Amino acid sequence: MEHDGNNSAVDNHSEELPHSRWKGSKRNVKLNFYHTISKMYGTSGSRKFKAGVEPQVKVGPIIGKVTATTARILIEIDRSGMLTIEVREKPQTLEKQPSFLQKQLTIGRRGTTKTYGATGHLSDKEHVLQKGVIANRPAVFEFRDLKPETAYIVEVKGCTKDITASSFRTFPEASADALTFGVISCNKIFITDIMIPPALDLWGHLSKNIEAGKVDYLLHLGDQIYGDGDKRQDAEAGADKDAWSDRFRKGIELLKGVRPEQWIEHQDAVCEFYREVYRDTWRHPPTAKCLANCPNLMIYDDHEVRDNWGDVKEDWNKDSADFFVARCAWIVSMEYQRQLYVDVDFTKVDDVHQDYHFHLIGGVGLMFLDIRGSRTFHRVDGDKKIYLGDGQWSAIKKTLSAEGIFAEARALLVCSPAPLVFLEPRITQSAAAAFHRLEDFKGHWSFGEHIKEQIMMIDSLCEWKNAASREVLVLGGDVHCGGHSDIIKNHEILFRQLTTSAIANVPLPKSAYYFMRAAGRLGGLTDEYKFRHHKWTRSRNYGLVQVKYHSPQDETREAEPGEVEITAQLVKGRMLGTPVYAERVSNLNKSTMSCVCTS
Template structure:
């Protein structure tokens, strides 16, 4: 693990907004011979708790309660301020797709992290209270490389002895640690995450490209299940500052079959269904995941994080075309990953119906990433209208503009999975086309009780504000 840092953090994670304080967790990694010093909040010392270790590094967590009267913490001679009061005007960042499938760890840092530097500069000016991370926080696709059991997985499934699987487990854990340590120590991200608590939901690249949409023989194999277990272990560790023991407290399913989560803030409900843990080729969520969605009643305003866009164009047409052309069938997994796939049509309708049910209690805004483009969508009109905002990706380079134009043309055909409630893909404020091929992230701002959205586009700059 050359060039992999021995020390990262603090990285902050949201726990709860209380009437007079904010509860967060702070994660740090240090060499195994070094116990990090205590943090201090309002003059009181907070000791670290050891969570894990790997190849000479240890992962530690601090559980902090920051009072509104003293919204800061001290660590290693640095005092960092944190927005702790969520009751009035509020700023939330939404980001996704923090990397690329191939060669991400070798990219030029200035190029890769340009949008993170922009987000950090804005935070210094305006103060973000929360960062929602909508999936693909790392790109682990190359973690399987370099080991004979997994080098050609999922295409090839070699016989695996217990000894070989144990060796593969050490290899995968080392590779996942490397990706998290290098990605989360990147300039820009490191500064933001030390002052803005995060809430994260994972998507396929946090495991491997297309997890759950690959053929069952691959995901159900001993290699596939080991890969998922290590991905889950490190996802909990680095995206929630948690271990399996923390699952009942942090997620809606206490048994951890689904890692969906929900948080109630003043005037805002945050819901993030887990679209990966129970995913199969003909299933997006299982019983545990659906139970969490059905138990959410909505409220003054609900932000629903769907790592894969919930409102989208008629991709089922493209799926049918690709399946008819043998040399295009290799892209089937990418389309099966979408809610709009033929395989998920009924489940898609079910989710849209649940969102409409929540809409009766108050506005619902869907936040999505995954497609490496910026766009927005609407379903229905009037008092039942649903907005979707897509921001993707913050460091993944944008696809060609011709791809965005082709997708926009497909969106022009329209889609209405629920009778009488058409889905329409709309241009961003100030933009002429439905999809924008620029790196981007989303700013969500509540002013005097009214939410508005602003896309920060790499070349075009901020869009005019859209009232939600």
């Protein structure tokens, strides 16, 4: 979801606008510098290592998927050549002092680098990978045979010193006693730069929780970047196309007057437009610190392409210029997001037919649902299920079955870019038709024919939950407000939902927010299925979710042995003062998660 920055939204945050003048000017200078550098470097990825000249890191290191024995690390540098990354066990004395540890890391230190071939070991406690990388393209280093439940320090060899300190911890081979997930959506760097003072930046708050060891995994629910930029900034840029922040618009402008059969010649230029946004967004220092020190898994939403992508029929035309530019954005999303969990052969992107992905981490199932590519890039004419698509539904049914990867899981987190429940179908339909700015309601679960799949999803999750004393929590983003929801059938709560949005964007306008709260006190999907919202906020926020297994030896518990507890809460930004922790909500109606961070 995106708001157009009109008076109703801006006036509600007028106290933040004094920051905009100097920060806006600073940002324009920075963007002009990046455009100049891009022209110098080009987009061919042909720059090579030069003797005595150290390459610079443009993005990363970013910790991708981590399991008990493996870890993926993504990095992008500005020169082609061989690059070496070493991971080594973190000394226990340093592990107990995270603040001291950050000062002691020797990430990117200068000097000679030993070569160990494609992969090698300095000792049982050190692992080294060396591989060829292409300039200005993200590359992934996958480490295997790591020790379970072990903290590692990441060192990038031979690059300039100003690299974000990086570390990670592997997970137990069996189910973890407790895992805490940070949940994020709607990260608009343009708003961070213009409106959010450093002391109020939620990314800085989250990084402190990560450094303190209180967050084990980050789940990104969409709008990791805003490829369509910022309308206010582009209004100031006027006809200066190089200064446009809207990469989709720049791509369409580039294709004007070009015959469709020649569009492919401009693919790399359009892709580079989008890469610039990832670099700008992810090297924001607090964001970079979070991404470098905690595992990350992601699913894209509309703004990785442009606002409302896939919500109107025109977006389904694969022969249009809009679709070509969108496909470039999708390719770039695979470079920066998909590679965090799986290898991608970019010479065969036509062989990629799905964007949903499922994982089992420390005994917790993670189900990332695709609601954008399913209706555009992977759309299949004739599919009966038009929202997620027949193929994705087959995969969901399989993974929830007795033979699926979630068969041994006791808890399941369902990651949906849009909340599974938000507004009633009739309200969703009417709002999407009446207001252009709410057109992306056409991409919600409660819109039109999608409601059939909404009910099917509720039933599928409920069936899995009831099969073996399990628990489910649905996670949603997109809507620029956050809170808790009960999903109900025949007056019984089936499971709950946490909506968290936005970590860095303007809030939902007050009028829309209060209408949503009133409409969601008890909303109806059908005669049987209802939902109830509570403890909502329009402040900027991110989520914290803890999954805990209660054992018979847990004498402090109030739960029964063997019960699974999922506790969810929001961390809310404030206009003045430090962020605050909202009330915790537990499936057992108990508050056991402790996550206190000094500012």
